[in-house]
Amino acid sequence: KAGVTQTPRYLIKTRGQQVTLSCSPISGHRSVSWYQQTPGQGLQFLFEYFSETQRNKGNFPGRFSGRQFSNSRSEMNVSTLELGDSALYLCASRAGTYSPGELFFGEGSRLTVL
Amino acid sequence: GIQVEQSPPDLILQEGANSTLRCNFSDSVNNLQWFHQNPWGQLINLFYIPSGTKQNGRLSATTVATERYSLLYISSSQTTDSGVYFCAVERRENTGGFKTIFGAGTRLFVKA
Numbered sequence: 001k002a003g004v005t006q007t008p009r010y011l012i013k014t015r016g017q018q019v020t021l022s023c024s025p026i027s028g029h030r031s032v033s034w035y036q037q038t039p040g041q042g043l044q045f046l047f048e049y050f051s052e053t054q055r056n057k058g059n060f061p062g063r064f065s066g067r068q069f070s071n072s073r074s075e076m077n078v079s080t081l082e083l084g085d086s087a088l089y090l091c092a093s094r095a096g097t098y099s100p101g102e103l104f105f106g107e108g109s110r111l112t113v114l
Numbered sequence: 115g116i117q118v119e120q121s122p123p124d125l126i127l128q129e130g131a132n133s134t135l136r137c138n139f140s141d142s143v144n145n146l147q148w149f150h151q152n153p154w155g156q157l158i159n160l161f162y163i164p165s166g167t168k169q170n171g172r173l174s175a176t177t178v179a180t181e182r183y184s185l186l187y188i189s190s191s192q193t194t195d196s197g198v199y200f201c202a203v204e205r206r207e208n209t210g211g212f213k214t215i216f217g218a219g220t221r222l223f224v225k226a
Contacts, residue, residue, distance in 0.1 A: 056213050
């Protein structure tokens with residue numbers, strides 16, 4: 001069974017641009033969540049999607065948004081990029097439903113903002 | 115919100131030594147996982163352990179949910195165990211979803 005797949009793996013953007021990251025969950029998993037990892041703030045929860053609905057959101061500005069498609073694939077978008085958005089963005093999936101279940105992570109998308 | 119504290123922050127071991135990593139959390143949780151982050155950044159699942167004890171080879175983990183802590187034991191450490199170990203907890207929110215909170219991690223270096 002394929003794992004969680006994130007694309008692109010690496011990207012470089014300049015301030016003011018926007019970026020879209022993609023995440024394909026493990027087959028059959030309906031919940032996808034996103035995280036940001038920076039040296040200063042560590043690993044922080046961005047948002048969680050289940051059946052195309054955002055169920056939960058972390059404390060990030062509105063420039064950070066996401067969505068989930070009917071096939072459970074998810075995208076996150078960051079608009080008006082700032083230098084501080086440089087980070088490793090991780091996506092995780094799990095089966096979902098009522099019980100939390102185990103989270104499985106992708107390899108991440110490393111974003112550099114110049 | 116829930117606070118997660120991991121200790122020690124840094125640990126240097128000689129190959130073959132044993133170690134215990136600790137994760138304290140400030141409130142009741144529905145889920146607790148331990149991860150090892152590899153040099154490329156991927157989080158590798160070690161244990162899904164909201165309560166009880168589990169073992170997997172040289173690694174074992176215990177979570178005492180009533181006392182709000184979890185321990186990760188590494189025995190006979192190897193250089194390949196080096197990296198950062200994270201504890202992550204989750205609690206169900208009113209929305210029905212889960213918010214994940216990570217500790218700051220324990221950075222382990224195993225010397226040959």
